Amino acid sequence: MGTFKAIVIEKSDTGTKAALTDFDEANLMDGDVTVAVEYSTLNYKDGLAITGKAPVVRRFPMIAGIDFAGTVEASSNPAWKPGDKVILNGWGCGETHLGAYAGKARVKGDWLVRLPKSMSEREAMAIGTAGYTAMLAVMALERHGLTPASGPVAVTGAAGGVGSVAIAILAKRGFSVSAVTGRPEEADYLKRLGATEIVERKDLTGPVKMLAKERWAGGVDVVGSTTLANLLSMTRYGGAVAACGLAGGMDLPSSVAPFILRGVCLYGIDSVMCPIERRREAWKRLETDLDRPKLAAMTREIGLSGVTEAAAAILAGQVRGRIVVKIG
Ligand code: NDP
Secondary structure (H helix, E strand, C coil), X not given: CCEEEEEEEEEECCXXXXXXXXXXXXXXXXXXXXXXXXXXXXXXXXXXXXXXCCCCCCCCCEECCCEEEEEEEEECCCCXXXXXXXXXXXCCECCCXXXXXXXXXXXXXXXXXXXXXCCCHHXXXXXXXXXXXXXXXXXXXXXXXXXXXXXXXXXXXXXCHHHHHHHHXXXXXXXXXXXXXXXXXXXXXXXXXXXXXXXEHHHHCCXXXXXXXXXXXXXXXXXXXXXXXXXXXXXXEEEEEEECCCCCCCCCCCCCHHHHHHCCEEEECCCCCCCHHHHHHHHHHHHHHCCHHHHHHCEEEEEXXXXXXXXXXXXXXXXXXXXXXXXX
């Protein structure tokens, strides 16, 4: 047992504070698998935890970070042995269980997914919770029955992490994708990912009509609030929207009109407690349905020392695509 570098969040009377520090392995929480972490990533939720802007962390001290990819170092779980390459997304890591911005993590083996054969740890974390959630959203739309022939699909928060990956996956699946963004200067980036149309964010932030002109067969929404309400009101008869985020707010100022007059369905997407079978399916699909060159083009790398600055930037909507955090 020794120490390793970790980003630890402490709580005091004045609030919470995150700092890069040495952490003693003896203080890791219970779990049947110990993993040497190679890469983590920065998600919107990590931004909330590090800055303390929302009560994401419910145990102190907490090692932040909700995702990791790494190599099993020790295991008493029959499913895993030393040397296995694994991915972890969510399950309360970085919230109630010591998380991913650390040289080591000890977790339940039942939480782990095997790293797909053709994927590196870095690629898995370039995808991270944001990308795996985008895949869950696309899977929900496809289970609903949407195909490229159904019509175009809108992706909100398009230049962010979930949005960027959702565009790339939908484009690869043959969908025509409308990228809804507050950063029109990123139009070329979004088109390179596969967007066929750029829609200004303000088109979906105005007053919400109960029913607006039918525009999209489906949507992936990371923004919530007025944006999601407008998206629902613009969804075509029989269409579906997969909602996963709250970047614009937690509320939903909508009406039942899209549901009862157009048969529109709203699917909720949760990545944190998503059952293991669906996770495995999502990661299998990510191996084939996401172009690696596009993933590389949307990703930049930082070290543990860069996480605090990046956390503030992601909450300010200034991060484009995905950030991986190199640890090992
Ligand atoms: P990012 O910050 O990378 O992306 C969010 C994007 O939303 C921004 O890039 C911006 O896109 C847009 N945006 C930001 N603020 C506003 C605003 N006030 N109004 C309208 N649009 C806004 O975050 P992620 O992609 O990592 O996460 C997106 C959301 O999804 C978050 O709320 C996150 O908590 C949630 N999430 C939920 C998961 C789940 O399990 N349900 C899992 C993963 C994420 P642009 O500049 O293009 O307009």
